[in-house]
Amino acid sequence: MTRLQLELQRLYLPLPLPGTAAPGTAAPGAGQLLAADGTLRAMVLELHGPASWAALSRVWQGVQAQLALPAPAIAVSGVDGYQLWFSLQQPVPAALAAAFLDALRQRHLADIPLRRLRMLPAAGTTWQPAPVPARQADAEHWSAFVSQDLAPMFDDTPWLDMPPN
Numbered sequence: 001m002t003r004l005q006l007e008l009q010r011l012y013l014p015l016p017l018p019g020t021a022a023p024g025t026a027a028p029g030a031g032q033l034l035a036a037d038g039t040l041r042a043m044v045l046e047l048h049g050p051a052s053w054a055a056l057s058r059v060w061q062g063v064q065a066q067l068a069l070p071a072p073a074i075a076v077s078g079v080d081g082y083q084l085w086f087s088l089q090q091p092v093p094a095a096l097a098a099a100f101l102d103a104l105r106q107r108h109l110a111d112i113p114l115r116r117l118r119m120l121p122a123a124g125t126t127w128q129p130a131p132v133p134a135r136q137a138d139a140e141h142w143s144a145f146v147s148q149d150l151a152p153m154f155d156d157t158p159w160l161d162m163p164p165n
Contacts, residue, residue, distance in 0.1 A: 004133075011041075011042070011073075011085075011087040012033060012041060012042035012085065012087055013032060013033070013041070013042075014032075014033070014034070014035030014036075014039070014040065014041060014091065033120060033128075033129075034094060034121070035091060037091075038093060038094055039091035039092060039093055039094065040088070040091060040092065040094055040097055040121065041087065041088045041090075041091050041092075042085060042086060042087055042088065043085075043086040043088070043097045043100065043101055043119070043120065043121070044083055044084070044085055044086070044118075044119065044120040044129045045059060045072075045083065045084045045086075045101055045104065045105070045117070045118075045119050046077060046081050046082070046083040046084075046117065046118040046119070046129065047081050047082055047083075047109070047112065047116060047117060048077060048079070048080045048081025048082075048116060048117075048118065049080045049081060049116055050080065050081075050155070051076070051077075051080060051081045051082050051154060051155050051156075051158040052082070052155060053082055053151045053152045053154065053155055054152075054155075055109060055111075055112055056082045056084060056109075057148075057151070058108040058109065059072075059084060059104055059108045059109065060072060060074065060084060060148065062104070062107065062108050063086075063104065069086075070087075071148070072084040072085055072086045072087075073085040073087070073145050074145065074146050074147070074148060074151050075132045075143060075144065075145045075146065076143060076144055076146055076151075076154045076158040076159055076160070077129075077130070077132075077143050077158055077159070078130070078132075078134065078135075078136040078139075078141045078142055078143030078144070078158070078159040078160075079130075079136060079139075079141070079143075079158070079159065080158060081158055082151065082154070082158060083129060083132070085132070085145075094121040095121075095123075097121050098119065098121040098122050098123050101119045101121070101122065102119070102122070102123075105117060105119070130143060131143070132144065132145060133145065133163070133164045135163070136159070139159075140161065141159035141160070141161065142159055142160040142161070142162065142163055142164060143159065143160075144159075144160045144164035145164070
């Protein structure tokens with residue numbers, strides 16, 4: 001396993017249940033975030049169509065300044081938006097995580113139409129984030145985690161043109 005795969009597993013993938021094999025080593029996403037017992041260790045908030053780091057940065061800054069939480073990881077989706085990936089120290093029930101994300105949405109993104117937001121988990125939706133980093137199936141674009149200082153550069157093109165290193 002590469003260092004990146006180890007870190008992605010450590011930060012986002014469900015913990016193995018006693019007596020079971022460890023989670024896979026693929027990039028997180030594609031339905032891998034929810035554990036069999038209905039808990040998760042990662043939450044994802046996506047703002048898409050069009051990408052706007054200025055809007056999503058309100059959440060990124062707010063969770064740190066107002067809630068004293070660690071900075072969520074920032075990803076470009078590889079298609080049309082930004083994502084914030086929240087890593088949780090302990091697994092939490094999906095309903096609790098969904099309520100937390102919805103509260104963040106109401107507090108920091110109330111001016112953004114709901115159709116431009118995707119959350120995992122979220123009540124009444126089956127959206128699953130695509131793996132990050134990953135090549136997009138229908139394009140020569142890559143999703144990737146990016147640093148906060150580089151994030152504003154991806155508003156027009158929220159992807160990388162080559163595999164991230």
